[in-house]
Amino acid sequence: MNMIAPKRRRLVLIGNGMAGIRAIEEILARDPHQFQITVFGAEPHGNYNRIMLSPVLAGEKTFEAITTHPRSWYEENGIELLAGEAVVALDRATRTVVGAHGTERHYDALILATGSNPVIIPVPGHDLPGVIGFRDIADVETMLAASKIHKNAVVIGGGLLGLEAANGLLGNGMNTTVLHLMPTLMERQLDPVSGGLMKADLERRGMTIITEANTAAITGTDRVEAVELADGTTIAADIVVMAAGIRPNVALAKQAGLDVGRGIKVDDGMRTNDPAIYAVGECIEHRGAVFGLVAPIWDMAKVLADRITAKVETNYVPAATGTRLKVTGIDMFSAGDFMGDETTDEIVFHDAARGVHKKLVLRDDKLIGCVLYGAAGDSAWYFDMIRSGMDVSAMRDTLVFGPAVAPGAEPGSVENLPDTAEICGCNGVSKGTILAAIATHKLTSLDQVRGRTKASSSCGSCTCQVESLLTLALGSAYRAAPAIKPMCKCTSLGHTAVRQAIVAQSLKTIPAVRQALGWTTPDGCASCRPALNYYLLCAWPGTYVDDSASRFINERVHANIQKDGTYSVVPRMWGGTTTANELRAIADVVDKFAIPSVKVTGGQRIDLLGVKKEDLPAVWADLNAAGMVSGHAYGKSLRTVKTCVGSEWCRFGTQDSTAMGVALERMTWGSWTPHKTKMAVSGCPRNCAEATIKDFGVIATEAGWDLYVGGNGGIKVRVTDLLAKVTTDAEVLEYSGAFMQFYREDAWYLERTAPWIERVGIDTVRAVINDPEQRKALHARFLHSQSFCQDDPWEARAKGADAHEFIPLATVD
Amino acid sequence: MDLQMITWMDVGHVHDIPRLGSRVVKAPDCDIAVFRAADDKIFALYDRCPHKAGKLSQGIVHGHAVTCPLHNWVIGLDDGLAKDPDEGCVHRIDVRVQEGRILLGLPRS
Numbered sequence: 001m002n003m004i005a006p007k008r009r010r011l012v013l014i015g016n017g018m019a020g021i022r023a024i025e026e027i028l029a030r031d032p033h034q035f036q037i038t039v040f041g042a043e044p045h046g047n048y049n050r051i052m053l054s055p056v057l058a059g060e061k062t063f064e065a066i067t068t069h070p071r072s073w074y075e076e077n078g079i080e081l082l083a084g085e086a087v088v089a090l091d092r093a094t095r096t097v098v099g100a101h102g103t104e105r106h107y108d109a110l111i112l113a114t115g116s117n118p119v120i121i122p123v124p125g126h127d128l129p130g131v132i133g134f135r136d137i138a139d140v141e142t143m144l145a146a147s148k149i150h151k152n153a154v155v156i157g158g159g160l161l162g163l164e165a166a167n168g169l170l171g172n173g174m175n176t177t178v179l180h181l182m183p184t185l186m187e188r189q190l191d192p193v194s195g196g197l198m199k200a201d202l203e204r205r206g207m208t209i210i211t212e213a214n215t216a217a218i219t220g221t222d223r224v225e226a227v228e229l230a231d232g233t234t235i236a237a238d239i240v241v242m243a244a245g246i247r248p249n250v251a252l253a254k255q256a257g258l259d260v261g262r263g264i265k266v267d268d269g270m271r272t273n274d275p276a277i278y279a280v281g282e283c284i285e286h287r288g289a290v291f292g293l294v295a296p297i298w299d300m301a302k303v304l305a306d307r308i309t310a311k312v313e314t315n316y317v318p319a320a321t322g323t324r325l326k327v328t329g330i331d332m333f334s335a336g337d338f339m340g341d342e343t344t345d346e347i348v349f350h351d352a353a354r355g356v357h358k359k360l361v362l363r364d365d366k367l368i369g370c371v372l373y374g375a376a377g378d379s380a381w382y383f384d385m386i387r388s389g390m391d392v393s394a395m396r397d398t399l400v401f402g403p404a405v406a407p408g409a410e411p412g413s414v415e416n417l418p419d420t421a422e423i424c425g426c427n428g429v430s431k432g433t434i435l436a437a438i439a440t441h442k443l444t445s446l447d448q449v450r451g452r453t454k455a456s457s458s459c460g461s462c463t464c465q466v467e468s469l470l471t472l473a474l475g476s477a478y479r480a481a482p483a484i485k486p487m488c489k490c491t492s493l494g495h496t497a498v499r500q501a502i503v504a505q506s507l508k509t510i511p512a513v514r515q516a517l518g519w520t521t522p523d524g525c526a527s528c529r530p531a532l533n534y535y536l537l538c539a540w541p542g543t544y545v546d547d548s549a550s551r552f553i554n555e556r557v558h559a560n561i562q563k564d565g566t567y568s569v570v571p572r573m574w575g576g577t578t579t580a581n582e583l584r585a586i587a588d589v590v591d592k593f594a595i596p597s598v599k600v601t602g603g604q605r606i607d608l609l610g611v612k613k614e615d616l617p618a619v620w621a622d623l624n625a626a627g628m629v630s631g632h633a634y635g636k637s638l639r640t641v642k643t644c645v646g647s648e649w650c651r652f653g654t655q656d657s658t659a660m661g662v663a664l665e666r667m668t669w670g671s672w673t674p675h676k677t678k679m680a681v682s683g684c685p686r687n688c689a690e691a692t693i694k695d696f697g698v699i700a701t702e703a704g705w706d707l708y709v710g711g712n713g714g715i716k717v718r719v720t721d722l723l724a725k726v727t728t729d730a731e732v733l734e735y736s737g738a739f740m741q742f743y744r745e746d747a748w749y750l751e752r753t754a755p756w757i758e759r760v761g762i763d764t765v766r767a768v769i770n771d772p773e774q775r776k777a778l779h780a781r782f783l784h785s786q787s788f789c790q791d792d793p794w795e796a797r798a799k800g801a802d803a804h805e806f807i808p809l810a811t812v813d
Numbered sequence: 814m815d816l817q818m819i820t821w822m823d824v825g826h827v828h829d830i831p832r833l834g835s836r837v838v839k840a841p842d843c844d845i846a847v848f849r850a851a852d853d854k855i856f857a858l859y860d861r862c863p864h865k866a867g868k869l870s871q872g873i874v875h876g877h878a879v880t881c882p883l884h885n886w887v888i889g890l891d892d893g894l895a896k897d898p899d900e901g902c903v904h905r906i907d908v909r910v911q912e913g914r915i916l917l918g919l920p921r922s
Contacts, residue, residue, distance in 0.1 A: 521875065521876060522851060522876060523833060523851045523875050523876060524875055525873075525875045525876075525880070526872070526873040526875060526880030526885065526887070529873060529875065530873070548831070548834075549831060549832065549833035549834050549873070549874065550833075550873065551873075552873065552882065553871040553872070553873075553882045554882075557871075561868070561871060561882055561883070563865065563867075563883060565866075565867070565868040565871070804829065804830075804831065804836060808836070808837045808838060808839045808844075809824055809825045809829055809830070809836035809837060809838050809847060810822075810824035810825055810838045810839070811838070811839040811840075812822055812824070812838060812839070812840050812841075812845075812917075812919060813841060
């Protein structure tokens with residue numbers, strides 16, 4: 001064909017962050033074909049949700065989870081992404097930008113979204129290694145790395161960002177001190193009373209907070225060692241995080257001769273004084289104001305898109321913004337003018353014992369600002385009132401008690417909110433958007449709403465409201481969801497809620513879980529303690545210290561208790577293989593310790609039954625000496641990998657199933673799982689290793705390997721489901737590691753893979769494991785966890801660990 | 814038990830038993846399980862669950878109770894009684910703690 005596409009205008013975006021990419025999304029939504037787009041970004045990634053860096057630091061989210069636009073998004077939209085290349089020159093005369101690597105791009109329209117830089121207070125020592133800001137994922141990585149080898153952290157600045165950073169550092173086990181220049185914390189979002197409540201809450205968590213702290217110097221020789229205050233106080237510091245504010249990044253705009261004040265000056269249409277150049281986000285100055293929160297930036301992006309595509313002449317009008325602290329467990333919200341002046345009235349509710357403080361500021365019968373601390377559940381209701389400017393005189397007497405008691409309102413319901421009311425502050429999702437998504441896409445679960453709208457997917461504080469909206473939209477169809485079974489009598493929470501809270505709230509010990517989640521018993525019970533111990537072990541590999549008092553006896557002493565109080569010992573036989581030397585050592589142990597019974601197990605190993613508890617360490621020492629390690633036959637852990645002889649000997653065998661079994665067992669042994677986990681590998685479809693009734697079964701075919709999951713023998717036999725067909729040995733290992741990790745992270749304690757798969761659905765498991773990105777991430781997490789648990793527990797005890805378990809306290813006659 | 818018939822036997826220090834844990838004192842008739850609760854209170858019971866003689870010393874201690882490792886009966890440490898819905902009782906031994914030393918009140922032989 002001879003048709004020539006009309007030449008597209010060239011659009012260059014400088015700054016691959018949230019504001020710029022949101023602007024591009026808005027532009028594409030209006031007209032996907034108008035521009036040929038190039039994006040320059042200084043950071044070497046796609047776009048991620050910068051406001052979620054705190055949860056990454058706190059270990060509640062991974063970087064992948066906060067990535068909003070992977071590289072594939074740019075490709076799908078035909079956008080050229082130059083990630084890792086900052087722009088060094090902007091020539092307005094020739095309409096050209098030049099990147100640090102020499103890339104030159106001409107533009108017809110340009111968007112500056114260069115963001116902001118942390119304010120580094122110019123005290124002596126501010127340039128020492130170990131002094132950082134808190135702006136990007138590299139800062140988070142620096143902090144995480146520091147927390148692994150260092151002890152003391154100092155955060156300068158007790159505002160939103162500083163407290164989130166401090167909370168994250170604290171959660172990573174560092175002694176954390178916050179230095180704040182002002183008398184109360186977060187004075188830009190909290191009144192002094194709620195600032196005081198927050199200080200007390202954070203101090204209870206172990207944070208040290210010094211207000212009216214004037215930093216005089218940062219000291220150290222090769223790297224930071226301490227922070228000195230003006231009053232002479234010295235605080236040890238291995239890392240110093242400067243979170244004393246941000247400053248618009250205007251360097252490039254200034255160099256190009258644009259009109260710059262505190263930020264790049266823009267008009268109501270987001271245009272700079274050069275008509276070809278727009279600016280958006282934290283780098284701008286609009287009507288004398290600069291911006292640090294995300295909500296106004298979303299509004300700016302819309303206006304910019306309207307204008308740049310020449311669709312409509314909208315204007316950006318500043319609106320009240322609301323703030324939440326992303327510190328799990330601290331419930332606060334503030335919006336608008338919360339301090340007031342001589343022309344305003346205040347309504348205050350204060351319950352110091354419960355740590356609740358609510359302050360509403362009114363002018364001319366309208367709500368213009370509020371602070372909610374300790375009970376921020378009604379924030380959306382108040383926030384909508386502030387933004388709409390409605391007359392509240394009719395409900396003034398009950399206003400402070402929230403919508404539950406407002407005239408004509410249904411108790412505590414989101415029904416009363418208008419469709420414009422913002423439900424999810426993190427992602428800027430309104431009630432109307434959520435209801436529309438539920439209707440259009442026939443959503444029926446919280447996870448589906450999260451996936452579709454992003455509501456409740458970030459900090460989760462609006463989860464309750466999203467669930468209410470599901471109920472509102474679906475009626476009993478949603479309520480019909482099965483009632484949650486509590487973990488045990490110590491709590492009303494179910495296993496899933498507890499597992500999520502451990503990760504979301506960064507709970508790192510059993511007492512911390514019980515305290516944070518309101519356990520009704522002082523030290524739990526024999527049901528919840530082993531479950532919590534496992535959940536923590538799984539959530540915090542390498543850092544959680546196993547609580548042996550919360551282990552069932554078999555896992556505490558690494559042997560199986562028998563009905564007469566003796567124990568059984570099962571050494572590992574990799575893939576069911578053994579040697580004359582091992583068999584000889586087993587025979588010698590049986591003789592030496594007069595072990596009454598020897599039995600071959602169903603998992604292709606040898607069980608020594610009737611060993612006296614006192615003899616266990618000595619028995620293990622002898623088995624260790626012959627090269628044998630614990631078989632974990634006693635644990636909620638990887639048990640055995642059963643194999644057939646495979647192609648090495650069998651005339652039907654198509655693959656070396658024994659070698660595959662050994663490789664699987666070498667990779668997975670020592671791992672703790674929600675319940676016992678068994679594997680098998682068969683060398684041909686005759687399936688002599690009975691792989692189809694194992695938790696993870698592998699069956700060789702001419703083409704490679706078929707992978708099966710979720711089978712078991714037992715009271716209720718369940719045959720496996722096919723997970724995937726793969727061709728290489730490496731894939732078998734990756735799929736099995738990923739599957740085990742998904743099971744480890746998702747299942748309830750004492751739930752085997754069979755009931756787990758029945759509960760979550762094989763389609764879910766297939767979707768996760770067959771997705772290359774998720775599979776690789778799960779497998780990597782599995783290997784990371786394994787790096788801490790492939791030490792033989794028998795060897796440690798044979799050498800004297802936990803000696804008290806095996807020796808009587810005393811003997812009396 | 815008549816006080817005349819009891820002898821107080823020092824079996825060890827409170828710190829010899831892990832918190833929420835237990836140690837065994839070997840005795841001729843029946844071993845004795847000595848427990849230390851989270852509040853450092855010490856209790857002693859015959860090491861024999863009233864159900865199927867499971868070793869209570871191997872159970873998980875929570876509050877002032879222990880769960881038998883064999884079939885999850887929960888036995889009160891202070892009274893030796895099985896908690897609802899199970900019924901049974903295990904012999905309890907008097908305990909005194911003096912300056913950290915654990916003394917068991919054992920029948921004079």
